[in-house]
Amino acid sequence: MRAYLSWLLIALLLVLAILAPIGQGNYITYVLTSWLVFSIAAMGLNLTLGYAGQISLAQASFMAIGAYTSALLTLAGWHWMAALVPALLLCFVVGLVLGYPALRVKGHFLAFVTLAFNTLVFLVLRNEDWLTGGNYGLSGMPRPDFGFVSTMKQHNFYYFTLAITVVAAAIMWWIVRSPWGRGFKALRENPIRAESLGVDTRRITLLAFAIGSTYGGLAGALISPLVQFIEPGSFAVGHSLRILLMVVVGGAGFFFGPFLGAGVVILLPELLRFTEGYYLIIYSALVIVMLVFTPRGLIGLWGMLRDRFFGKPQIRADVEQGPKLK
Amino acid sequence: MNRRVILALSAALLMGATAVQAQDAAKIAMVAELSGAGAPAGTNWRDGIKIAIEEINAAGGILGKQVEVSEYDTQTDPQVSRAMVQKAIDEGAFAILGTIYSGSTLVNMLVAQQNEIPQFVGSEAPTIVQKGNPFVFRTSSGSQKGVPALVPYFTDTLKAKKVAVAWVNNEFGKGGRDVFTAEMEKAGIEIVTDVPSEQGATDYASDVSKLKESGAEAVFVYMNQEEAARFLIEAKKQGLSMPLVGEVTLTEAKVIELAGGAAEGAIAHVGVTATATDIPGIAEFNEKFVAQFKRNPTHDAIKGYIGAWATKYVTEKVGEFDGAKFAETMKNLCLPVAEYPKMLLDTCWDETGEMSRPSFMVQVKDGKPVVIGTVPAN
Numbered sequence: 001m002r003a004y005l006s007w008l009l010i011a012l013l014l015v016l017a018i019l020a021p022i023g024q025g026n027y028i029t030y031v032l033t034s035w036l037v038f039s040i041a042a043m044g045l046n047l048t049l050g051y052a053g054q055i056s057l058a059q060a061s062f063m064a065i066g067a068y069t070s071a072l073l074t075l076a077g078w079h080w081m082a083a084l085v086p087a088l089l090l091c092f093v094v095g096l097v098l099g100y101p102a103l104r105v106k107g108h109f110l111a112f113v114t115l116a117f118n119t120l121v122f123l124v125l126r127n128e129d130w131l132t133g134g135n136y137g138l139s140g141m142p143r144p145d146f147g148f149v150s151t152m153k154q155h156n157f158y159y160f161t162l163a164i165t166v167v168a169a170a171i172m173w174w175i176v177r178s179p180w181g182r183g184f185k186a187l188r189e190n191p192i193r194a195e196s197l198g199v200d201t202r203r204i205t206l207l208a209f210a211i212g213s214t215y216g217g218l219a220g221a222l223i224s225p226l227v228q229f230i231e232p233g234s235f236a237v238g239h240s241l242r243i244l245l246m247v248v249v250g251g252a253g254f255f256f257g258p259f260l261g262a263g264v265v266i267l268l269p270e271l272l273r274f275t276e277g278y279y280l281i282i283y284s285a286l287v288i289v290m291l292v293f294t295p296r297g298l299i300g301l302w303g304m305l306r307d308r309f310f311g312k313p314q315i316r317a318d319v320e321q322g323p324k325l326k
Numbered sequence: 327m328n329r330r331v332i333l334a335l336s337a338a339l340l341m342g343a344t345a346v347q348a349q350d351a352a353k354i355a356m357v358a359e360l361s362g363a364g365a366p367a368g369t370n371w372r373d374g375i376k377i378a379i380e381e382i383n384a385a386g387g388i389l390g391k392q393v394e395v396s397e398y399d400t401q402t403d404p405q406v407s408r409a410m411v412q413k414a415i416d417e418g419a420f421a422i423l424g425t426i427y428s429g430s431t432l433v434n435m436l437v438a439q440q441n442e443i444p445q446f447v448g449s450e451a452p453t454i455v456q457k458g459n460p461f462v463f464r465t466s467s468g469s470q471k472g473v474p475a476l477v478p479y480f481t482d483t484l485k486a487k488k489v490a491v492a493w494v495n496n497e498f499g500k501g502g503r504d505v506f507t508a509e510m511e512k513a514g515i516e517i518v519t520d521v522p523s524e525q526g527a528t529d530y531a532s533d534v535s536k537l538k539e540s541g542a543e544a545v546f547v548y549m550n551q552e553e554a555a556r557f558l559i560e561a562k563k564q565g566l567s568m569p570l571v572g573e574v575t576l577t578e579a580k581v582i583e584l585a586g587g588a589a590e591g592a593i594a595h596v597g598v599t600a601t602a603t604d605i606p607g608i609a610e611f612n613e614k615f616v617a618q619f620k621r622n623p624t625h626d627a628i629k630g631y632i633g634a635w636a637t638k639y640v641t642e643k644v645g646e647f648d649g650a651k652f653a654e655t656m657k658n659l660c661l662p663v664a665e666y667p668k669m670l671l672d673t674c675w676d677e678t679g680e681m682s683r684p685s686f687m688v689q690v691k692d693g694k695p696v697v698i699g700t701v702p703a704n
Binding site for chain 1: 360361399401403416417436453495497499525
């Protein structure tokens with residue numbers, strides 16, 4: 001019965017996502033598309049951080065790698081779908097490499113290692129202007145054309161992004177329910193116990209980074225045809241923090257958390273624009289309020305309300321599980 | 327309980343977000359950096375436009391229609407600026423004023439071009455008018471024109487043989503620095519040190535000491551406002567003795583306000599300055615601005631003002647609200663100040679949207695920028 005209900009809910013959300021841009025102008029559609037793109041990036045970070053418990057402040061740099069790879073290849077005449085393969089592969093490999101420090105350092109130290117990596121990528125993009133265009137960035141990336149349908153129009157591009165998002169979410173759904181997914185959670189809850197039960201924590205840590213980074217790369221590959229202009233400043237450390245905020249606000253370790261979080265971070269300021277000069281102040285205040293009252297994110301809000309009205313099941317403190325930010 | 331009240335309130339706020347627009351007004355969109363790193367420039371741009379629109383409406387609007395300006399904040403983020411230009415066009419704007427940061431303009435001008443909406447920008451990076459976009463027009467000369475106007479000052483006034491460059495490493499700084507380096511090479515002046523710094527940097531100690539030891543006779547400083555102010559403070563602290571010469575930003579009101587006494591003696595070539603009070607239009611604008619906003623206008627304020635008035639003059643020349651015809655009329659157009667007093671100075675645009683008009687050399691004396699010379703239009 002419960003499974004039936006959740007499928008119904010997912011179908012309902014999907015229908016809503018399909019109906020959302022109908023009758024809306026290009027601006028709303030553009031904002032909705034960037035919500036989907038950032039949801040994908042946040043989904044990747046949610047795997048690394050929420051499921052596997054490895055903090056990463058480098059998600060924007062993987063978006064950059066994905067965006068620049070696909071931009072350079074599509075500008076050279078490749079089809080976007082063809083350019084996607086090397087973009088994702090590169091992100092996977094670089095993510096794997098970045099995973100190595102995670103085998104040695106944890107918590108805040110790992111955060112700083114990834115932060116340094118993000119800065120490094122930013123500097124490379126800016127200084128190697130023979131390849132990346134430096135400060136001037138790259139512009140005029142074509143949007144993919146599939147013969148029967150071109151995504152040049154804003155609405156078409158939205159549905160194209162939605163299709164990619166659904167596929168990416170389905171793969172993520174499968175990953176977190178696979179033995180790997182259980183491995184990720186075991187790593188988060190208690191790495192020593194996981195190791196003693198035969199989980200290869202080394203491999204699982206590296207995979208958490210590599211898969212999370214690949215999702216970042218996919219988001220980047222979508223950003224470049226969406227904005228049709230990329231520059232290093234769009235992938236600086238501040239944007240990594242923004243993606244982290246999406247994961248935390250939405251609910252780290254919950255499957256739908258990133259969608260909700262990206263919704264808050266991308267859509268809420270736009271909805272608040274009617275307050276003109278005050279909109280960023282109100283937005284920031286709302287984020288603080290949310291984090292104070294629902295430290296487990298907006299998805300956690302449901303659990304909190306349920307516990308409040310239907311009573312809380314007693315759990316022994318030493319076996320209590322759930323995603324936490326260390 | 328509290329939580330539910332807060333959630334309900336915020337939900338109610340969101341629901342009420344439908345603004346009622348006045349009918350039958352000409353809509354102009356002001357898209358600018360009202361928050362983030364570009365806020366000092368963006369807010370001045372906005373306030374200059376506000377004054378212009380009040381004057382335009384008092385003079386009967388554009389083609390007999392009152393003008394309505396909507397503000398769109400880009401947060402100094404190129405991606406947001408693109409969304410904002412899109413939003414402005416969706417909401418029926420017939421012209422766009424902004425943005426100022428070149429990185430943003432390069433992104434959002436594509437959207438205005440696709441929709442054939444004329445756009446006056448405050449950006450100075452050379453690339454903006456080199457993309458063949460017929461709908462983008464500057465409100466000040468690009469750095470490929472502004473920086474060469476500085477060269478006579480180095481060769482004739484300072485008689486320098488060795489100079490140094492300190493610049494902010496973003497698309498604005500890089501553009502100016504590249505043009506300057508090329509111009510110096512042409513003039514036979516050697517560049518002994520080249521010091522890039524980060525956007526938003528706070529520590530210029532090592533940069534200044536590098537310049538101090540470089541043996542340069544003058545330093546060309548090319549940074550955004552906040553960075554320029556911090557640089558000047560550090561230069562004063564370390565007693566950097568050679569002349570500091572900049573383009574536009576270095577002697578701006580905002581920089582002088584932030585740097586205080588450290589800005590004393592700084593020299594810059596500016597396209598247009600509110601301190602050029604010998605020109606009647608500028609003196610009048612300056613007075614109005616100070617009375618209304620209780621601070622001195624920067625060149626961005628004047629740029630916004632000119633952009634708004636140019637929109638009126640050119641639309642009335644065309645005789646209807648038509649983007650394509652507007653762009654056609656703008657090609658090689660000159661608006662002499664005798665006929666179009668609110669342009670403040672004789673102003674021309676070429677076929678790419680580049681602008682030319684007379685400009686000024688300015689030096690900070692007793693905490694105020696003072697005009698020390700004029701440079702003819704190039």
